[in-house]
Every structure is written in structure tokens, then in C-alpha cells.
Amino acid sequence: MSTNTDTQNLTLVQAVRDGLRTEMQRNEDVIVLGEDVGKNGGVFRATEGLYEEFGGDRVIDTPLAESGIVGASIGMAAYGLRPVPEIQFMGFIYPAFDQIVSHAARLRARSRGRFTCPMVVRAPYGGGIRAPEHHSESKEAFFVHEPGLKVVVPSTPADTKGLLASAVRDPDPVIFLEPKLVYRAFREEVPTGDHTVPLGEAAVRREGSDVSVFTWGAMARPTMDAAETLAEEGIDCEVVDLRTLSPLDRETIVDSFEKTGRAAVVHEAPRTGGLGGEITAILQEEALLYQEAPVGRITGFDTPVPLYASEDYYLPSPTRIEAGIREVVAFP
16 A cells, blocks of 8 residues: 555566665665676666665675575575565576575474564566576466465556565565566556555456456466457456465455356466466365356466567467457357
8 A cells, every 4th residue: 555645657677676765765674685786786677776875785796696695585584684685587596496495485384483584585587578598487386386485476567566565574485576578568657655565465457247367467468458359349358467376365366256157367387287277276166156167278388488489479469368268258
């Protein structure tokens, strides 16, 4: 929630920077660290200007060592700081995977509540920017599967700032995945100063009555485009932006499905083991009697993200999303 009505027109990556700056001004225990986040301003310039404003004790350039970045952050968090480590691309997060799932996620349970780990691991994720190998990963399911972690994926600038603030203030570790495809794709009015969006609450981006479409992050925009095209054909889509993938907002998911009786899930991660399967299971368990058609999944493929020559065929496009939704609606 915003405490004032003043806004500024920001891109998503500018909202990341504004969110970090606001939280650092609010709490001197907030520390930013990572490769080139200081004097260079970060690989996408998300931390530009923070070093000059807060100094090298709070905006720390680190060696190229993801395990060390996150490991050091866990130690900082255990002793009272609120570190925000940046991993330059999600595809580089795997060296830090053990630190995240074996240590950060378990610290509260392992210490029987003596220690928590108030840490936010930021990572740009996803494809669509013509990046080379290891730069286009969308492996949110890895972290959703790990108890003890929250997983947040914003899709708009205002949500980015608000969700990031809530993540920084959360007492437990948060994986904050930023859709770099839309870092600079559009602008939105973002509240200045203190602004939070609660973790664990989905947003209904478009009300509809024929089919519920669940999505998040970079896929929210093509899904909205597809919904508007289908509306011209008389198919009324309800688009739900999940925003937080762990914990999922099961109530909003089920309520929407009970309203429409049909559903599709849109994500760019590979289909097998992706979050679309979990959402389908929730609908089966909690709203089976409302179901009028099999749940559709419009996803990436079970392959590594291809290099840029084939990238457009891998990511769900508005055309592919429209086709998937039409199949769900056409089911007898």
C-alpha cells in the first residue's frame, strides 16, 4: 500500500532501483551486493546511482562467485542485516543453489526459530532479449519446490516496487525474479516513497466469464494481448496475474475457476514439472465439480532455451496463447 498519492512514470527496471533506494533510505540494515552492482550500476543498471548515494559499505561489488555472494548474504541476514544479493542472470544462479536450498531456506527450521534469513535474492529471468546460452532461464519451479522460500515474480513497475519492498521487509528468504523481457518495455505510474504490495496475493488483471487464464511475469503482457483479441471473437477471458508463486494465492485461483469452469495456464518455463501442473492439481483437488474442460497449458518446451534464431518459437506468443485458449473454450 502507498502512503501518498504522488507518482512517477517508471519502467520496470527503474522501479527495481526506486524500490531498492526507498528501502535503503528507510532501513540502514539493507545491503545490496553482487557483481558490478556498485560503481558500474549493475548489468541492467538496476542499481545505478545507489553506490554514489549509499557508499561502498552498503552497495558492495563482489567477485564473480555466486555461491560466495549468497553464502555471505546468509551470514549477514543471520546476524541482523537485510542483504539483497543480485545474480546477473537466472542461468547463473545454480552455483548458489546449494546455499539457497540447503541453508537459507532451512535456517529458521534448523535453528528452531533462533535465526531467520531476511534475504532477497534478485535475478533477471526469462528469454526474449536475444541473449546467449545460460541467459534466458525460467526455472522458478526449482525454488517453488523448496519449503522455506518465497518466490515472487512481478509483471508491472508498480508491483515491482511494492513487492520488492515487501520482500525486503519479510523475515524469511525471498527469490525475486525480474522479467527482463519487459525491463524497459513500457512505463507505469509508480507511487513515490513508501509503497508495498502484499506477498501471496494474486491480481485479477482482466475480469471475464468464459475461461480463467493464470500467468505471471513476462507472460502477463502477451496473455493480456491474447485476451483482448479473443474478446473480439466473443471469448471473455479472466486473466489472473499470480505475482507470488510461493505461496500461491489458492483462493483467488479457485474462485476464478469456479466462476468460469475452464482454465489455461501460460508460462515460459518448460512444460514438464512446470508450475502449470501444480495449478492444474489445485483445481482438480479443490474445484473438480466446477470443471467443464481439461486445463490447458501454453508453455515453453522441454528443451534448453534455444539461441536467438529460434527464440520466438520457444516463448508463448499471443498467437499461440490464443490458440491454446480457443481449444479450452471449444471443448464440448
